[in-house]
Structures are given as structure tokens and as C-alpha cells.
Amino acid sequence: MGEILQFIADPHNDFIGHTIAYIQICAxxxxxxxxxxxxxxxxxxxxxxxxxxxxxLSGLMRAIPIIAFLIAVLPYLGxxxxxxxxxxxxxGIPPVLLNTYTGLRGIDPATIDAARGMGMTRGQIITRIQIPLVSPIVAAGIRTAAVQIVATATLAAFIGAGGYGDYIVDGLYKLNNAEMLAGAIPVAILAIIIEVFMAWLQRVLTPAGIRVQGEVEIAQI
Known part of the structure; x- marks a missing residue:
């Protein structure tokens, strides 16, 4: 652990610069x-x-290896x-797209019809019914996409984009465990932080009635 901290503290390794670059790419x-x-x-x-x-198409996109895509677009995007x-x-698009699609298609049409029968406008139906019902599902898709992006962004090192991936690749090449862990540990911590935050956000966005219903069903099981 001391070697890792010493590596991070060395200004020649520019840990802050790599951190900023990694966060910018992910964000x-x-x-x-x-x-x-x-x-x-x-x-x-x-x-x-x-x-x-x-x-x-989303399933096909998720099946394409990122490293293969990076190599394929290298002549065009540099x-x-x-x-x-x-x-x-x-x-990141597929899990968000799929969850948004699934959430909207999963809303019972009878719920929308009942809202119209109560005199709600299209805007009120969207803001008061559809968005509250779909938000937790979309948040789950964002949660998956965010963690995948954070965990995969280390591949940026292979095309000179910087970030923690530089430490991991250089550490493997030099057989330097301290340098490799100086890149791997922050990535893991960042992924955990995003996972915990998005799990909290997903719970907050879940309407109280649905949340209580789910807890009751779990208790019954």
C-alpha cells in the first residue's frame, strides 16, 4: 500500500491529471x-x-467488443x-434505451385511459403518471450503463486518451504492481460509488406505493 501511495504522490506520474481525464471521459x-x-x-x-x-440492434451493439470498435474507427476518428x-x-446506449422502451411499453393502457377519463391533459399524464412509473426503470438502465462505462474506460489507454488505463497498461508492461494497482483501485472505487449512488437514486425515484408493494411481496415470499 505504501508503494501505491508513493506512486500516486509522485508529481511525475500526474495522478490528478489522469483522474480528471478519466472522469471527463466517463461523465x-x-x-x-x-x-x-x-x-x-x-x-x-x-x-x-x-x-x-x-x-x-441494441443486443447487437452490446455484442461488439469495444477494443475491436476502437481499432475499426482508428483510421477515421484518430x-x-x-x-x-x-x-x-x-x-452505454443499449441498457438505457431498452429500459426506457420496456418501462413505457409496460405501463398498463387502462391507467392512461383512467387518467384521460379524469380529465388529465397529455402533459399531465406524462408528468404525473408516465414519468413517475418509468423513472426507476430508466434509472436502473442508467445505473448499468454508468458502471459499464466506468469499468471499460480503461481501454482508452490503447488509443492515447489517458486516464487510469495508462497506469494499468504500463504497470502490466513493466510488471510494476504499484503502478497497475494505482490505476485499478481508483476505477473500482469509482464504479462502487456510482453503483451505490444510482441504487439510492433508483429507490428515491420509485413511487412510494410501488416501493411498499414490492416490499410486501418480498416479505410474503
């Missing part, structure tokens, strides 16, 4: 993938054919930040 990728995933999920949820295409975030955004 940008997460935000963009969430925006695209939610928008696409809303669009395809209104059409069964588009939904079928989106679900299968090295550094851009190809890295493009790859991570593609990785």
Missing part, C-alpha cells in the same frame, strides 16, 4: 448515452416495428478523446 459518455438512449426509447416505444428493430467517448456512448 461525457454517460450523459450523452443517457440522452440518446432515453430519446430513442421514447421514439421506438410508440411503434412495435421500431421497438423490435431497436431491441435487436487517437484520443473522440474515439473513446464514441465507443463508450455506443456501449
Amino acid at each position: 461525457f459518455s454517460i450523459v450523452v448515452s443517457v440522452i440518446i438512449g432515453v430519446i430513442l426509447g421514447i421514439i421506438v416505444s410508440r411503434n412495435a416495428v421500431l421497438g423490435f428493430i431497436a431491441v435487436n 487517437l484520443g478523446f473522440t474515439p473513446t467517448v464514441v465507443a463508450l456512448i455506443i456501449l
